[in-house]
Amino acid sequence: MLVDFRPHTRLRGLREPVDFGATLGPVVSALTDECADLARVRVVADWVQYRANFRDPVSVRPVVADPGLDADPEDLELALDVRRCHGLGAEELRGLARTAIRGSDHVPLEGWGRTARSCIWDFNALYWQALDLWEQATGRTYEQALPGGESDARNRAGARELINELFAAWDRLAERNALPTELYVVELGVGNGSQARVFLDEFVAADAEHGREYYRRLHYLMCDYSGYVLELARKTVAEHDQHVSSFVLDATSPRTALGFLKYKVFLVYVSNVYDNLPTDEVAQLGGRTYGVQSRACLPRATVDELAAATATTPDRVPALVAKLLRLGPALLAEAAPDHFGGVDDVVAFWQRTWAALRLEERYVPLAGLDLHPVAPGISGESLRPLLEAGADVRMHVSNGAAASFVDTLTLLHPFGSLVCHDLFVTDVAAYRTRFAGPGKYDGSVVNWVNGTLLAHLGRRRGFDVHFAPFAHRDGTNIVTLTAHVRD
Amino acid sequence: MLLPTTVVGSWPVPEWLERLKTDHHRGRISRTQLDDVHETAIKAALKDQELAGVDIVSDGELRRDNDVDHFLARMPGVVLPLPVKEFYYDYHTVTLPAPLPPVDGPTLGLADDFAFTRAHTDRPIKFSFTGPFSLAQRVVEHPYADRAELVVAIAAVLHAEAVALAARGATHLQIDEPYLAGHPQAIAEAVAAVNVVVEGVAVRWGLHVCYGNRYARPSWEGHYDFLFPAVLDARVDELVLEFGRKGDEDLPVLAHGGWDRDVGLGVIDVKDPDVESPQTVANRIRRALDLVPAERLVVNPDCGLRNLPAANARAKLAAMVAGAAAVRDTLAAPAPVPDRPAVVAAAG
Numbered sequence: 001m002l003v004d005f006r007p008h009t010r011l012r013g014l015r016e017p018v019d020f021g022a023t024l025g026p027v028v029s030a031l032t033d034e035c036a037d038l039a040r041v042r043v044v045a046d047w048v049q050y051r052a053n054f055r056d057p058v059s060v061r062p063v064v065a066d067p068g069l070d071a072d073p074e075d076l077e078l079a080l081d082v083r084r085c086h087g088l089g090a091e092e093l094r095g096l097a098r099t100a101i102r103g104s105d106h107v108p109l110e111g112w113g114r115t116a117r118s119c120i121w122d123f124n125a126l127y128w129q130a131l132d133l134w135e136q137a138t139g140r141t142y143e144q145a146l147p148g149g150e151s152d153a154r155n156r157a158g159a160r161e162l163i164n165e166l167f168a169a170w171d172r173l174a175e176r177n178a179l180p181t182e183l184y185v186v187e188l189g190v191g192n193g194s195q196a197r198v199f200l201d202e203f204v205a206a207d208a209e210h211g212r213e214y215y216r217r218l219h220y221l222m223c224d225y226s227g228y229v230l231e232l233a234r235k236t237v238a239e240h241d242q243h244v245s246s247f248v249l250d251a252t253s254p255r256t257a258l259g260f261l262k263y264k265v266f267l268v269y270v271s272n273v274y275d276n277l278p279t280d281e282v283a284q285l286g287g288r289t290y291g292v293q294s295r296a297c298l299p300r301a302t303v304d305e306l307a308a309a310t311a312t313t314p315d316r317v318p319a320l321v322a323k324l325l326r327l328g329p330a331l332l333a334e335a336a337p338d339h340f341g342g343v344d345d346v347v348a349f350w351q352r353t354w355a356a357l358r359l360e361e362r363y364v365p366l367a368g369l370d371l372h373p374v375a376p377g378i379s380g381e382s383l384r385p386l387l388e389a390g391a392d393v394r395m396h397v398s399n400g401a402a403a404s405f406v407d408t409l410t411l412l413h414p415f416g417s418l419v420c421h422d423l424f425v426t427d428v429a430a431y432r433t434r435f436a437g438p439g440k441y442d443g444s445v446v447n448w449v450n451g452t453l454l455a456h457l458g459r460r461r462g463f464d465v466h467f468a469p470f471a472h473r474d475g476t477n478i479v480t481l482t483a484h485v486r487d
Numbered sequence: 488m489l490l491p492t493t494v495v496g497s498w499p500v501p502e503w504l505e506r507l508k509t510d511h512h513r514g515r516i517s518r519t520q521l522d523d524v525h526e527t528a529i530k531a532a533l534k535d536q537e538l539a540g541v542d543i544v545s546d547g548e549l550r551r552d553n554d555v556d557h558f559l560a561r562m563p564g565v566v567l568p569l570p571v572k573e574f575y576y577d578y579h580t581v582t583l584p585a586p587l588p589p590v591d592g593p594t595l596g597l598a599d600d601f602a603f604t605r606a607h608t609d610r611p612i613k614f615s616f617t618g619p620f621s622l623a624q625r626v627v628e629h630p631y632a633d634r635a636e637l638v639v640a641i642a643a644v645l646h647a648e649a650v651a652l653a654a655r656g657a658t659h660l661q662i663d664e665p666y667l668a669g670h671p672q673a674i675a676e677a678v679a680a681v682n683v684v685v686e687g688v689a690v691r692w693g694l695h696v697c698y699g700n701r702y703a704r705p706s707w708e709g710h711y712d713f714l715f716p717a718v719l720d721a722r723v724d725e726l727v728l729e730f731g732r733k734g735d736e737d738l739p740v741l742a743h744g745g746w747d748r749d750v751g752l753g754v755i756d757v758k759d760p761d762v763e764s765p766q767t768v769a770n771r772i773r774r775a776l777d778l779v780p781a782e783r784l785v786v787n788p789d790c791g792l793r794n795l796p797a798a799n800a801r802a803k804l805a806a807m808v809a810g811a812a813a814v815r816d817t818l819a820a821p822a823p824v825p826d827r828p829a830v831v832a833a834a835g
Contacts, residue, residue: 176671178709263705370502381502385573414699414706460574462702485704 001031001038004392006433007047007082018086020045026090027058027078030097035076042285045080050439050446054120054296054359056104057084058096061361063290076101077363106297106358109318115294115359116278116399120438120445122325123354124276127443128226130347133329134443137347143192155472159195159202162419166266167210169415174212183217184265186258186411188251188404189273190222193233199269200240215243221261222246223254252277252375252403258411265411270404270420272478274449277400279438282372283363284387284394290363291372292394302356310339310349321353354443375403378457386428386452395431398450405454409461409483417484424451424479426467451481458483489781489818490772490811491542492804493751495695495727496615496663497554497791498532498547499800508552508575525550526603533608535801540808543611543659546604548791553578553701554617554665555625561595562644563588565626583629587640593651594644602655613659614652615695619645619684620677621666635676642683649688660685661693661727665790668698669706671713678721685722693751694718695727695790703758703794711737715744727751729789732758735771738778750779753789754810755803760795762802768810781818786811 003024005011010018027043035041048055063075078097085093099105110119127134135141166185173179187196200220207215220243224230227248237244249257251273258265281292298306298317307314320339324332329346340346366372369380369387374397382402387393401422408418425436425448437447451467458465464486470478500508504524511521532547551557552575559565559581566582601614619642623634631637649660662684667677685692696714699706711728718726726746730738730753741750754771755763768786775784786807792800 263708379502381506384506410704414704414708460576460702462704485706 001028001041001043003043003045005045005082006435007045008433010047010082018047018082020082022090023080023082023085023088023093026093027080027097030094030101031078034098034101040075042077043080044077045082046435047083048081048435048439049083050437050441052355052440053081054357054438054440055079055081056096056100056358057081057088058093058100059104059360060100061292061363063285063363064293065365079361104360105300106360107300107303107314107318108295108297108360109321109357110295112293112295112362114280115292115361115438116280116397118294118359119296119322119325120357120359121278123357123443124278124445125225126325126328126350128229130328130330131226132228133343133347134351137344137351138442141192156198156202158472159199160206162267162269163199163203163206165417167206167212167214169266170214171212173415180264180413181217182219182264183214184219184221184261185267185269186221186223186254186261186265186408188223188249188254188268188270188408190224190233190246191229191271193222193236195269195271196220196222196233196237196244197240200237200243204240218243220244221258223249223251223257225250252400253407254404255407255410261411263411264413266413266416268408268411268416268418270408270418270422272422274398274401274404274420274422275437275446276444277398277404279399279401279447279450280397281394282366282383282387282397283392285363285392289366289369289387291366292361293364294359294361297358297360298353298356299358302352306349306352309352310345312339320349324350324353351443354440359438374453374457375399375406378402378406382453382457382460385456386450389428391432393428393431395428396425396436396447396450396453398447398453401449402453402457405483406457406461409458409463412483412485414485417482420481420483421470421478422481423448423477424454424467424481425449426451426455426479428452451479454481459486462486488542488815490784490786490815492540492786492808492811493543493613493659494536494541494545494804495751495753495787495789495791496545496548496613496661497551497793498528498535498545498549499795499797500549500793501797504528504549505575509572512572512575522550529604530607533604533610535797536804537608537610539801539804540812541610541804543613544608545613545615546600548615548793550600552576554663554791555579555581555622558595558617558645559622559625562641563594578625581626583626583637586630587644590643590647593647595648597648598651598655598657601652601657605656611659612657613661613693614657615661615663615693616645616648618662618664618667618677618694619680620670620673621664624666624670635673638676638680639683642680645684646686646688649684649690653688653690657690659691659693660688661695662723663695665695665697665699665701665706667696668709668713671709674713674717675720678717681721681723691725692723693725693727694721694723695751697729697753697790698733700757700790700794705732705758711740712744715740715746719745723748725749725751725785727753727785727787729753730775731763731771731789732756735774738775742778749783749785750775751785751787752779754786755788755807757788757790757792757795757803760799762799763806763810765806765809765813768807769813772811772814776814 059079061077230246247257283290303314303317306317329343333340333343333346372380455465463483465483468480510516528549529546536544556579564587567579619638622641623638629637752775754768
């Protein structure tokens with residue numbers, strides 16, 4: 001049996017160090033009772049830092065020899081959330097482990113498949129599309145739900161730094177008579193427009209000092225997935241409306257709306273978008289590469305409760321959830337009056353479902369990385385150097401972030417740069433010591449982004465990619481990625 | 488033949504070949520095995536070009552990690568502080584602690600590369616190599632008073648290669664200057680170095696200038712007017728330029744600049760995997776014919792094909808060949824003319 005305990009720092013030095021022995025003992029006892037061949041068992045312990053997440057304290061991930069066949073029950077990984085197991089009694093832990101090994105009493109909402117295609121991303125999309133309803137129900141804005149209470153984007157010093165770099169590049173081009181007539185800046189994931197407002201206000205001030213009248217030539221393109229958010233943002237930057245355009249777009253493929261800007265954009269600014277885009281996970285275990293498949297499910301008790309609340313039977317709850325994701329709260333309230341008294345009831349159903357949502361996982365061997373593209377046009381071979389860099393590892397593919405990042409690079413002018421603030425894992429080894437998601441932030445999904453992969457993809461496309469701690473706020477996990485053309 | 492078709496040089500590098508090249512740098516496969524892989528890949532690339540109907544083929548530059556290292560890393564006196572690469576396509580950091588030693592014959596092995604290709608196709612071959620100006624830009628430390636002196640010193644090394652190539656039967660040689668568009672003020676210096684390379688080598692010489700194709704991105708933007716009038720002094724037969732991606736607004740620059748020699752007309756955008764139709768290619772050629780007579784036009788992609796998927800590259804070349812054929816069919820047969828002599832004198 002292999003025991004992989006990842007959050008080493010929790011074992012000592014804290015006010016209340018984790019007594020992993022107390023957790024492991026009952027679990028091993030359950031495994032001994034339930035599994036014939038313990039040599040084929042891995043125990044993996046993570047500290048799941050997200051209060052809201054998709055895991056039970058103890059869960060099982062079968063290792064499937066052939067995706068077409070059922071799992072061999074003897075080949076499995078038993079996953080522990082150390083944070084929640086800590087403090088549970090031995091008998092309770094033993095019971096949770098036994099239940100997990102025998103099969104948890106979950107009701108699946110979908111079949112097994114790549115996590116990036118799970119319905120959790122439909123929930124995520126629904127959150128952004130119906131954000132106004134969610135905010136009304138919770139009584140707080142999504143920005144208030146962020147850990148620091150506000151986005152890292154509202155930062156004048158950071159904006160001024162970017163603007164100075166832009167001015168320097170434009171001055172160099174102007175000296176060579178190569179400065180384009182129109183100077184494009186793109187912001188992906190514009191939020192409520194605060195960042196755009198700060199940037200544009202600072203730009204005007206800096207331009208007045210610099211004296212080259214770059215503001216006259218500036219086009220600031222605000223892009224967001226949510227039309228509701230974009231409308232808020234437009235109001236925020238109303239004073240600059242002659243220089244601002246807005247686009248509703250999917251951040252994973254910015255060129256669908258911005259293709260006309262290929263090689264023309266001087267700055268693409270992205271803040272806290274990548275961590276909210278769909279991702280798969282892959283694992284290298286014992287010299288073999290696996291894809292992590294998942295399926296969203298609900299505990300049976302929750303399904304019973306939801307059925308009672310919506311005057312239906314438990315077996316119809318999955319269909320009702322699917323309908324919610326397809327129609328959204330407003331339309332579902334109209335389409336299913338027998339189940340919901342109004343939109344508020346649907347939002348309550350949505351929030352209760354979301355809170356209880358779990359992801360079951362299993363490992364399926366990959367036949368070849370080239371057959372599993374990270375995103376359209378990005379071969380799975382890009383993962384190879386990371387997977388083969390050392391010991392066993394499980395890591396995010398960050399499909400959505402990779403697609404967005406690579407697509408965005410094609411927009412950049414040879415003198416352009418991409419600046420992105422987000423939760424990045426900047427070293428593959430970090431995946432062996434920390435839990436990087438998924439978790440839940442309010443109604444959305446959050447994952448740390450595989451920064452090592454993005455750096456690799458960027459370098460393979462001729463960009464220097466650097467990471468640095470976010471310079472303008474202390475105590476944040478946010479990292480700044482910067483990419484610019486090399487050679 | 489009117490409107491002959493050719494390539495600029497490089498051929499797509501498939502993922503599996505990238506892996507093997509990188510594996511070699513990491514010590515996982517030997518030089519012997521990698522050479523065998525390269526030769527197999529070159530034969531396949533030649534066959535692909537022949538099947539596409541390309542008239543003048545190349546070895547696809549498949550032995551080369553990129554457009555620089557194959558030349559600089561082999562030059563006597565060059566030092567690579569870090570000889571191992573993370574990824575084969577990366578550039579080596581190149582330093583030159585002392586001036587390049589006096590040139591005493593070829594040292595880079597290009598003639599052997601050519602001879603292998605010659606042995607595996609009956610078609611005319613274009614053999615290209617990166618020019619002295621661009622190579623010099625990649626040397627981070629050197630002992631020369633200025634970079635211009637280094638350019639000339641490298642040109643002397645390349646001249647010896649050119650002599651050897653001609654002696655082994657090369658008839659079409661092309662100098663690539665992918666860095667020149669980023670240093671337009673240095674055009675005279677670059678042309679002077681080109682003339683050192685071609686001096687006395689009696690082949691058909693091409694000079695390729697583009698806006699960069701590293702990682703399928705342009706490295707610079709601008710217009711070809713920077714080439715003139717300096718490029719008129721280059722003792723080459725043909726300018727090979729990109730028009731497919733940028734459009735043909737720069738074509739009049741050639742006429743206004745007084746260029747009266749051949750033009751390698753880029754009609755295929757190598758930075759876009761979408762395959763042009765033969766009709767598009769034909770239209771591009773016809774527009775060029777308004778400014779350049781057919782007997783002075785050679786049809787080629789904008790640049791090397793290395794960043795394209797192989798299937799797209801094959802399809803693009805087939806479209807290029809079909810487009811050129813369609814235009815050729817509409818042109819009146821020219822009066823027979825004697826073979827044009829090479830511009831430069833025969834090698835002594």
